[in-house]
Amino acid sequence: MQKILIVGAGFSGAVMARELAASNRYTILVAEERDHVAGNCHTRRDPETGIMEHVYGPHIFNTSNKVVWDYINRFGEFSPYINRVKAETNSGTYSFPINLHTINQLFHKNFNPREARKFVEELGEKKMGVPANFEEQALTLLGREIYENFLKSYTEKQWGCDPRQLPASVLKRLPVRFNYNDNYYNSQYQGIPTEGYTHIIQNLLNHPNITVKLNSKFTKGHEADFDYVFYTGPIDAYYGFAHGRLGYRTVYFERHVFDGEDYQGNAVINYCHDKVPYTRIHEHKHFMPHEKHPKSLYFKEFSKETQENDIPFYPKSLPHDRDLYGIYRSLALKEEKTSFLGRLATYRYLDMHHVIDEALQLAHKFINRKGDLRTFQKLSDSL
Ligand SMILES: Cc1cc2nc3c(=O)[nH]c(=O)nc-3n(C[C@H](O)[C@H](O)[C@H](O)COP(=O)(O)OP(=O)(O)OC[C@H]3O[C@@H](n4cnc5c(N)ncnc54)[C@H](O)[C@@H]3O)c2cc1C
Structure with a gap:
């Protein structure tokens, strides 16, 4: 049995551990720096x-990948849940993402999909040429009324800067639907684990070939006792931030208990105006509508x-971050017995279904590999 070290007990590490363990060819130590998986x-x-x-x-599981959906359902039951977000703006509370209902409410119209599309196209400001920043991109695509109601203040709060300082590429696509679909996701499968995500991860890690060590922070050198390492922590931390820190936005939460059954009537409400400093409020009991609790x-x-x-949350991925990641990535490619996977090690925003898919693929490549371990794939971002 070869000895494998997996750094991190998130979905990336847990799926990798489970697949290697199930092959009965490896003993696996999962080292996790937090006091929980x-x-x-x-x-x-x-x-x-x-x-x-x-x-x-809040985490809502959604995917159109049937392999991932079937796989994760082996480790815990999911309750049906559709994420329907609302947005509070200076002119009222709307359905979000912006859809036909939102447009008709905001502009007091009764458009059908074709009329709404034409109307929004005409709202876009055409006089500016190639958009030079986020604000110009939004005004070109959507016009001032939609931009100021839904995007301007929210973006200022989310990014901590003027939208004119952000590249146009941050708003890649038209964030509008021309139908009444208010499901936040387009995925085929969606749900929330009935016993929570931690229960699923515990089940993934519950295998005789896996040992989990909590409160155990990996630093370079720990790999000496192992045949191979899968690292799911931040790639810049792996190299001691030798070339600088990758840019991330993070979030923090203010906790409230409401002495009544329902505080806001929905799981997630975005606050798109600048009257409050927070970006959204999430009320967690709405993720489990089948459960009854007297408080909220x-x-x-x-x-x-x-x-x-x-804790780094959202990669900023501004041009200098991409350059810096390129430096760390080229160092990672030279590692002899370490592969990097997951959202932090490959500096990408990834949903749960993405990291599960990538961990499954990398695990099976590893198990079925031919040739020298030194030539084994180093980064899951190149899958
Ligand atoms: C606010 C927020 C909301 C989100 N909502 C959704 C959603 O609704 N749906 C969805 O699909 N996805 C969502 N995501 C994304 C989801 O969280 C990620 O896809 C998932 O957590 C990635 O798993 P991972 O294992 O790659 O990383 P992580 O979950 O970050 O796991 C990495 C683990 O490595 C550990 N670690 C790091 N460094 C070390 C070290 N040196 N030694 C030991 N341990 C270490 C960390 O403690 C951590 O436990 C959301 C993310 C955020 C931030």
């Missing part, structure tokens, strides 16, 4: 209200720059 998907029963709390922010638990979410001791 499941990484940012960690859930727990809030001791005060009994509500299932998504500790690092909700969180105000604030966005900020990532400091040294914060």
Whole structure:
């Protein structure tokens, strides 16, 4: 049996551990620096209200990948859930993402899909030429009324800067639907684990060939006792930030208990105006509408720059970040017995279904590999 070290017990590390363990060819140590498994998907029963709390922010499982959906359902039951977000703006509360209902409400119209598309196209400001920044891109695509109601203040809060300082590429596509579909996701399968995400990760890791060590921070050198390492932590931290820190936005939460059954009537409401400093409020009992609790638990979410001791959440991926990642990536490619996978090690925003898919693919490449371990694939971003 070869000895494998997996750094990190999020979905990336747990799926990789499970697949290698199931092949019965490896013994696996999973080292996790936090005092719990499941990484940012960690859930727990809030001791005060009994509500299932998504500790690092709300997580809705969604995918159109049947292999991933069938796989994850082996490790825990999912309850049906469709994410329908609302947006509070200076002119009222609307269905979000912007859809036909939103457009008709905002402009007091009764458009059909074709009329709405034509109307929004005509709202776009055409006089500016090639958009030079986020604001110009939004005005070109959507016009001032939609931009100022839904995007301007929200973007300022989320990014902590004037939208004119952000590249146009941040708003890649037209964020509008011309039908009444208010499902936040377009995925075929969607749900919330009935017993929470941590229960699923515990089941993934529950195998005689896997040992999990919590409160155990990996630093370079620990790999000496192992035949191979899969690292799912931040790639810049792996190299001691030798070339600088990759840019991330992070979020923090203000916890509230509401002494009543329902605080806001929905799981997630975005605050798109500047009257409040938070970007959204999530009320976690709405993720489990089949459960009954006399009180409610909700969180105000604030966005900020990532400091040294914060958990990195959203890669900023600005041009200088891409250059810096390129430097770390070329170092990673030279590693002899370490592969990098997951959202932090490959500096990408990835949903849960993406990291599960990539971990499954990389695990099977590893198990079925031919040739020298030194030539084995180093980064899951090149899958
Ligand atoms: C606020 C927020 C909301 C999200 N909502 C959704 C959603 O609704 N749906 C969805 O599909 N996805 C969502 N995501 C994305 C989801 O969280 C990620 O896809 C998933 O967590 C990635 O898993 P991972 O294992 O790659 O990373 P992580 O979950 O971050 O796991 C990495 C683990 O490595 C550990 N670690 C790091 N460095 C070390 C070290 N040196 N030594 C030991 N351990 C280490 C960390 O403690 C962590 O446990 C959301 C993300 C955020 C931030």
